[in-house]
Amino acid sequence: MAKVTQLIHNYLRHSKRFPHVFCPGCGHGIVLGSLIRSVHSLGLAKDDVVLVAGIGCSGRIPVYVDFNSVHTTHGRALTFATGIKMANPRLTVIVIMGDGDALSIGGNHLIHAARRNIGLAALVLNNHIYGMTGGQSSCTTPLGSYSTTTPFGQLEEEFDISRVAKVCGSSFVARTTVMQARHMDKMISTAITHPGFGMVEIISPCHTQFGRKNRFKTSVDMYRWLQKKSVSLDKFQELPPEKRKDAVVTGIFEQKDCIGLEEKHARMRRELRGET
Amino acid sequence: MSGKKGETRVKIFRDWCKGCGICVAFCPSQVMKLDNQGKARVVQDDECINCGFCEIHCPDFAIMVHPREELTPFEAYIEEVRPATREDLQKTRNNSTG
Numbered sequence: 110m111a112k113v114t115q116l117i118h119n120y121l122r123h124s125k126r127f128p129h130v131f132c133p134g135c136g137h138g139i140v141l142g143s144l145i146r147s148v149h150s151l152g153l154a155k156d157d158v159v160l161v162a163g164i165g166c167s168g169r170i171p172v173y174v175d176f177n178s179v180h181t182t183h184g185r186a187l188t189f190a191t192g193i194k195m196a197n198p199r200l201t202v203i204v205i206m207g208d209g210d211a212l213s214i215g216g217n218h219l220i221h222a223a224r225r226n227i228g229l230a231a232l233v234l235n236n237h238i239y240g241m242t243g244g245q246s247s248c249t250t251p252l253g254s255y256s257t258t259t260p261f262g263q264l265e266e267e268f269d270i271s272r273v274a275k276v277c278g279s280s281f282v283a284r285t286t287v288m289q290a291r292h293m294d295k296m297i298s299t300a301i302t303h304p305g306f307g308m309v310e311i312i313s314p315c316h317t318q319f320g321r322k323n324r325f326k327t328s329v330d331m332y333r334w335l336q337k338k339s340v341s342l343d344k345f346q347e348l349p350p351e352k353r354k355d356a357v358v359t360g361i362f363e364q365k366d367c368i369g370l371e372e373k374h375a376r377m378r379r380e381l382r383g384e385t
Numbered sequence: 386m387s388g389k390k391g392e393t394r395v396k397i398f399r400d401w402c403k404g405c406g407i408c409v410a411f412c413p414s415q416v417m418k419l420d421n422q423g424k425a426r427v428v429q430d431d432e433c434i435n436c437g438f439c440e441i442h443c444p445d446f447a448i449m450v451h452p453r454e455e456l457t458p459f460e461a462y463i464e465e466v467r468p469a470t471r472e473d474l475q476k477t478r479n480n481s482t483g
């Protein structure tokens with residue numbers, strides 16, 4: 110297990126201020142490490158990787174790592190990424206979004222990127238809250254939990270991000286948590302190598318805005334809770350129905366053989382030019 | 386992934402540690418503790434079983450689990466730029482005159 114941190118330093122932009130801006134115990138830092146390890150394990154050159162992020166705490170991730178980075182507007186990361194991928198399909202394009210970014214303001218773009226099945230890897234960092242702007246409830250805040258805008262408990266049902274992506278046609282869908290960094294590495298690298306749209310939902314605790322309002326004393330309590338509640342898909346199917354409630358199911362929900370939109374487009378172009 | 390006890394040294398970069406306590410809470414061998422400044426400190430290096438949990442779950446890249454015999458990059462660097470000893474000076478003096 111040696112030399113992991115050394116490897117990560119090879120990819121960080123040391124000109125940025127460290128330690129990074131995330132709060133103590135924020136899961137986003139663990140995702141950053143996992144992303145770097147996954148790209149490294151695939152042997153991709155730094156210049157061939159593009160990180161596109163929206164706005165939010167999660168949007169800070171590309172700032173710290175020495176790939177091509179695009180820090181876009183709130184909710185629109187997938188649109189910029191679509192343009193980049195279509196213009197230059199040779200690039201590996203990875204999109205990083207928060208839950209608010211991907212499903213509240215950017216929900217429309219997520220469902221259409223999934224439907225088009227364009228070759229992007231989309232990482233949705235689900236912390237069940239709007240972290241950066243002060244802990245307002247998002248469309249993934251669980252029923253009954255507290256936030257700045259739901260001081261007496263959330264009345265709305267939450268979105269199941271993985272299910273949304275799956276029914277919209279995404280050809281690779283997985284869920285993982287920051288408590289299982291090795292599993293997360295595997296899911297991220299699979300999503301990157303997958304030819305079509307690959308979405309990985311990563312459960313990443315935010316103690317500052319979500320945990321404190323929901324009876325978690327410390328961020329460690331949130332990680333303990335995550336460890337207790339997460340079950341793999343196989344185990345989940347064996348569980349009795351009463352235990353299934355509020356389990357965090359991890360694993361791959363969808364993995365289809367397919368070709369990405371950019372590849373279909375290239376083929377059509379070759380055909381029309383009579384090159385095939 | 387876990388190895389034997391005593392194969393590793395655990396290093397913490399205190400400048401980057403924010404004291405979240407994840408390593409302290411989940412280390413199977415209680416290698417670290419939070420000190421009175423609220424940051425992680427290694428208290429029993431010898432108990433580390435090299436499971437690697439802390440290194441990949443530290444959100445701030447502040448932990449390094451390193452093979453015991455090897456120098457860490459920092460130590461290697463220090464070794465390179467150590468101040469000149471009496472022998473070094475002697476050598477350079479001899480070289481310049483000879």
Ligand SMILES: Cc1ncc(C[n+]2csc(CCOP(=O)(O)OP(=O)(O)O)c2C)c(N)n1
Binds near residue numbers: 206236242
């Ligand atoms: C068009 C637009 N609307 C609203 C905002 C304000 N805003 C900034 S970040 C954010 C929410 C971020 O939450 P999330 O995407 O869940 O990311 P997190 O901070 O939790 O990682 C909002 C609403 C904005 N910057 N731009």
Ligand code: SF4
Binds near residue numbers: 131134135136137318
């Ligand atoms: S507010 Fe929440 S999501 Fe943002 S850095 Fe802090 S813990 Fe992380």
Ligand code: SF4
Binds near residue numbers: 415
């Ligand atoms: S590698 Fe880290 S978590 Fe594992 S035993 Fe050693 S100090 Fe503890």
